[in-house]
Amino acid sequence: MASVNSLSASIQQRVADALGADPLLRRSDRADFQANGVLGLAKRNKQNPRELAAQVVEALPAGDELIAAVEVSGPGFLNITVSDAAITRTLAARAADGRLGVPVKPEPGTTVIDYAQPNVAKEMHVGHLRSSVIGDALVKILEFEGETVIRRHHIGDWGTQFGMLIQYLVEHPHELDHGASEAGEEAGEASMSRLNRLYKASRTVFDSDEEFKTRSRKRVVDLQAGDPETLAMWQRFVDESKIYFNSVYDKLDIEIRDEDVVGESGYNDMLVETCKLLEESGVAVRSNGALCVFFDDVKGKDGEPVPLIVQKADGGFGYAATDLSAIRDRTADLHADTLLYVVDSRQALHFKMVFETAKRAGWLTDEVTALHIPFGTLLGKDGKPYKTRSGETFRLVDLLDEAVERAATVIREKSSELTDEEVADRAKEVGIGAIKYADLSTSLGRDYVFDLDRMVSLNGDTSVYLQYAYARNRSILRKAGDAKPVAHPELPLAPAERALGLLLDEFAETLAGVSETYEPHKLASYLYALASAYTTFFDQCPVLKAETPELRENRLFLCDLTARTLRQGMALLGIRTPERL
Ligand code: ARG
Numbered sequence: 001m002a003s004v005n006s007l008s009a010s011i012q013q014r015v016a017d018a019l020g021a022d023p024l025l026r027r028s029d030r031a032d033f034q035a036n037g038v039l040g041l042a043k044r045n046k047q048n049p050r051e052l053a054a055q056v057v058e059a060l061p062a063g064d065e066l067i068a069a070v071e072v073s074g075p076g077f078l079n080i081t082v083s084d085a086a087i088t089r090t091l092a093a094r095a096a097d098g099r100l101g102v103p104v105k106p107e108p109g110t111t112v113i114d115y116a117q118p119n120v121a122k123e124m125h126v127g128h129l130r131s132s133v134i135g136d137a138l139v140k141i142l143e144f145e146g147e148t149v150i151r152r153h154h155i156g157d158w159g160t161q162f163g164m165l166i167q168y169l170v171e172h173p174h175e176l177d178h179g180a181s182e183a184g185e186e187a188g189e190a191s192m193s194r195l196n197r198l199y200k201a202s203r204t205v206f207d208s209d210e211e212f213k214t215r216s217r218k219r220v221v222d223l224q225a226g227d228p229e230t231l232a233m234w235q236r237f238v239d240e241s242k243i244y245f246n247s248v249y250d251k252l253d254i255e256i257r258d259e260d261v262v263g264e265s266g267y268n269d270m271l272v273e274t275c276k277l278l279e280e281s282g283v284a285v286r287s288n289g290a291l292c293v294f295f296d297d298v299k300g301k302d303g304e305p306v307p308l309i310v311q312k313a314d315g316g317f318g319y320a321a322t323d324l325s326a327i328r329d330r331t332a333d334l335h336a337d338t339l340l341y342v343v344d345s346r347q348a349l350h351f352k353m354v355f356e357t358a359k360r361a362g363w364l365t366d367e368v369t370a371l372h373i374p375f376g377t378l379l380g381k382d383g384k385p386y387k388t389r390s391g392e393t394f395r396l397v398d399l400l401d402e403a404v405e406r407a408a409t410v411i412r413e414k415s416s417e418l419t420d421e422e423v424a425d426r427a428k429e430v431g432i433g434a435i436k437y438a439d440l441s442t443s444l445g446r447d448y449v450f451d452l453d454r455m456v457s458l459n460g461d462t463s464v465y466l467q468y469a470y471a472r473n474r475s476i477l478r479k480a481g482d483a484k485p486v487a488h489p490e491l492p493l494a495p496a497e498r499a500l501g502l503l504l505d506e507f508a509e510t511l512a513g514v515s516e517t518y519e520p521h522k523l524a525s526y527l528y529a530l531a532s533a534y535t536t537f538f539d540q541c542p543v544l545k546a547e548t549p550e551l552r553e554n555r556l557f558l559c560d561l562t563a564r565t566l567r568q569g570m571a572l573l574g575i576r577t578p579e580r581l
């Protein structure tokens with residue numbers, strides 16, 4: 001497990017030594033890299049920048065193994081070309097490492113990620129897609145970098161709505177009984193349809209029968225008081241819903257572990273104390289009976305302050321009390337130093353107020369970073385939030401099924417030799433990958449148009465394009481027979497080989513950037529650039545028919561490292577890379 005110095009880090013160091021200041025290196029299309037740091041230093045020292053640049057060129061070691069050429073350009077930029085040998089050597093070091101030279105954080109911290117938070121007794125809809133997909137990618141990326149990650153699925157499993165459901169179940173005890181042989185996906189669907197049926201039936205009675213309404217309200221009180229029979233009934237709803245959630249997450253190819261599901265109810269025991277602490281410290285005050293926190297900069301349209309309500313006038317605790325208690329748990333008990341919330345951007349104000357309150361209360365200190373990672377809305381082709389024709393929100397499973405179906409069509413057209421079973425297997429990997437990739441390749445805050453035709457297209461910035469690049473690559477490696485991938489630093493590189501090589505070397509830095517800003521789309525666009533560079537290489541540089549055995553080995557080496565980098569990168573996004581397509 002050796003981390004590898006990237007070419008840019010090595011050059012940065014080399015030029016910094018010669019310049020005595022930060023060279024401000026970046027990739028450039030004029031040469032491989034450009035250093036702009038001469039300008040600033042010359043200005044500070046009142047020197048002529050072109051002269052200073054020339055001195056730096058002089059000061060760089062001659063006959064360098066790393067740098068093939070340096071030129072002064074413009075007002076004093078340095079255009080730097082890396083030697084072919086250095087590229088191949090650096091890549092060989094990456095290839096020799098199981099982690100492709102990606103370093104493990106020297107001092108990992110603990111991050112709690114709050115994501116994939118569906119609501120009990122309710123359908124999962126498109127809104128739950130993004131939180132799940134983005135959260136899962138962040139978990140994987142941060143864990144890969146060595147961070148200790150604690151996953152929290154803050155499911156909506158508590159609230160007054162359960163009074164009605166539980167009361168109905170008490171009066172109709174067989175409504176959640178299971179059929180004889182329910183398994184897998186069907187079990188999930190069966191659970192959801194039972195829950196839906198029960199919800200509708202109880203709603204109807206609730207709306208028409210005053211006495212049932214009264215009994216339901218009494219149930220809420222029993223539930224909050226922890227009455228064992230009521231709690232047992234409530235648990236049945238949670239268990240039933242989990243069967244459904246798990247079936248949807250299976251389909252989404254996202255692992256949800258039972259121990260990580262700590263829903264709103266998980267903080268019940270803390271709510272009273274949370275309120276007490278807030279009130280005693282004066283962070284929260286009573287206003288019309290409710291316990292509220294006020295903010296100078298949060299006002300409604302009428303100019304009146306909009307408070308965060310921690311406890312309602314009737315004594316009931318709201319969403320805020322739960323989130324504040326969860327912060328106490330995550331900092332004091334789980335010892336997290338970073339808290340991430342992958343939640344819809346519409347909840348931005350809620351989190352702003354919750355974080356600010358937790359700071360005032362001393363639960364969030366300077367040592368802890370709390371971040372809302374907001375994401376935008378899925379839009380239809382008309383640019384409005386994605387809804388069915390009758391204006392209802394889409395069920396998440398329906399979207400997933402449709403993506404898999406479309407993928408099957410694409411695969412059948414492209415690969416006629418596959419059996420029906422093979423098509424069905426690949427279609428899952430391609431269809432679900434397409435949905436995840438479309439989501440992850442969009443920068444987080446943005447809304448995006450949910451367009452399945454585009455998502456499963458073979459051309460353009462799609463997961464299918466990446467998966468095909470991977471599969472084609474693997475097929476070359478299979479056909480290579482006895483020829484092995486071997487790096488040959490002594491060989492000069494063609495332009496397409498250099499371009500591919502320089503990109504391959506950027507994998508570790510790309511990941512570091514992603515985990516610094518929590519933006520998976522940077523990884524997605526890197527992988528797309530890599531697959532595109534590979535496609536160009538593949539078109540311009542014969543691999544199996546290369547002129548010499550050494551050249552063939554070196555090109556196979558580039559193929560192999562590309563495949564490994566694509567596979568690792570896609571895996572971090574939660575997307576499969578089938579070996580054959
Ligand atoms: N269950 C909520 C929803 O479906 C999201 C929960 C977000 N997480 C949190 N800690 N508040 O909108």
